[in-house]
Amino acid sequence: MSYSVAVVGATGAVGSTMIASLQEQKFPVSQLHLLATARSAGSEYGWNGQTLKVQDIESFDWTGVQVALFAGGEIASERLVPKAKAAGAISIDNSASFRMHADVPLVVPEVNPEALRQHQKVVANPNCSTIQMVAALKPFLDLGLKRVTVSTYQSVSGTGKDAIEELENLTRGWASGQAVGHKVYPAPIAFNCLPQIGSFGEDGFTGEERKMMEETRKILDLPELRISATCVRVPVFYGHSESVHIELDKPCSVAEAEERLARMPGVQVQKAGPGPTPLQAAHQDDVLVGRVRVDPSVENGLQFWVVADNLRKGAASNAVQIACKMLEMGLL
Ligand SMILES: NC(=O)c1ccc[n+]([C@@H]2O[C@H](COP(=O)([O-])OP(=O)(O)OC[C@H]3O[C@@H](n4cnc5c(N)ncnc54)[C@H](OP(=O)(O)O)[C@@H]3O)[C@@H](O)[C@H]2O)c1
Structure with missing residues (x-):
């Protein structure tokens, strides 16, 4: 058929x-x-x-x-x-x-x-940022996921084709010494970071941040999950990166966390090295996870770095x- x-x-x-x-x-x-x-x-x-x-x-x-x-x-x-x-x-x-x-x-x-x-x-x-994060959270659900804090570093292709062109034009303009205007973003995105994706709500969170929080609760079927997000646009063409901190009910070592992530379909774990980059994640479907550490600031905490191609897996x-x-x- x-x-x-x-x-x-x-x-x-x-x-x-x-x-x-x-x-x-x-x-x-x-x-x-x-x-x-x-x-x-x-x-x-x-x-x-x-x-x-x-x-x-x-x-x-x-x-x-x-x-x-x-x-x-x-x-x-x-x-x-x-x-x-x-x-x-x-x-x-x-x-x-x-x-x-x-x-x-x-x-x-x-x-x-x-x-x-x-x-x-x-x-x-x-939402693209939510997809790659929940893929990396799923392996820990049976340890009791209590809390998630995430900061994102999101590429311009997440805004669409006009934003890709805007970053390209601004970068070329800068390299050739020409002043180039911007219209997709409220400030120049080249050589900059914009801590606003979507419009601000009364609570100070942006639309993208609210999507990450609400959608994660729905997908994981954890309506009471404590979760907070900060979403930032960065001058990268393809691939969103995320710094994720989680708190669990039960302890989990780095070795066990890497083992759990490695068993998750569609996730690749980098156990050593500087951690995956958006250039590595671009143009393929897997979610790349690295920099797995125990978070020493909370009980049963872990932190890791998650990267994926927002146009593909996202x-x-x-x-x-x-x-x-x-x-x-x-x-x-
Ligand atoms: N970019 C990402 O990483 C990403 C990730 C997750 C979800 N999304 C969502 O996916 C959707 C598309 O995003 P994008 O990044 O691909 O945007 P984009 O590059 O700006 O492309 C928009 C596409 O939609 C078409 N279009 C615009 N208005 C339309 C209308 N009224 N009826 C039918 N087609 C229309 C455009 O056609 P023309 O060529 O004729 O203008 C173009 O093909 C958005 O809802 C976005 O939120 C995007």
Whole structure:
């Protein structure tokens, strides 16, 4: 059996990576529809030896589509996921629009695949920073996860294709001595760090920080988990890094922690050396963990460094892995 698949936002940073992930993960596709706005309709992408043209989503007929991978942003998802559902398709959505809905599973296949059984034709892909962190937290759940503190160092590709271009232009401008303006971020991102991702709430946390806290509780099914996040944009093109501190009910040595992480599917542990970097994590699907230490400042504490490609495991690959897992579980 193979499936008629639509990729919404196919010309974007995530959508174009989804096209590659579908091929790499060998998801059985009978027909692939690439969709975006009228701005980029007609753009061409290679697919299994053919050239496919991007179609304008406004004139697209959803009839017959079985799986819809959404990477067109919140406005597109809110308007079009119901349309895809009405046509009978299962949507896997990368936006934040449905993630916290009680009837929408929020899934990282290696962490909580069973949640997929509750789907009502919509599954949400978690936030990129959340995905890589929960993959590294899962191995410790049976030791009683009491508290998580995380600081992130997030690449510009997490904002999308315009942000990648902005960092490139600012860097080239700096190297050639030319003043270049910025519009994607509120301050120049080149040679800088911006401690704001998303808008500020009344409690001082940003949207990205709230997503990490709320989504982690939902995915791990720990509604009372004590968790606090600080999210920072850094001048890196691909790959988010995180410094994670955890407190457990039971003690865990560095050797045992590394052993547990090494057994986790989709996680690679670096037991020695300076720790994984975004350049090492870029363009592949695994979550890299290193710098595992006992945190001496609390009882039963551990700290480690987690890196992953935000466009791949943080978005496109996780979405395609969800589709593959649903196929394996007989849910498609
Ligand atoms: N970047 C990441 O690391 C990451 C990680 C997790 C989740 N996400 C989420 O994934 C989504 C896409 O992010 P991105 O980084 O790929 O953004 P992006 O590079 O800016 O690409 C946006 C894509 O959406 C299309 N689009 C824009 N408005 C649309 C509309 N109204 N209807 C249909 N398509 C529309 C654009 O098409 P045109 O070419 O026609 O403009 C483009 O293909 C967002 O919801 C984002 O929050 C991103």
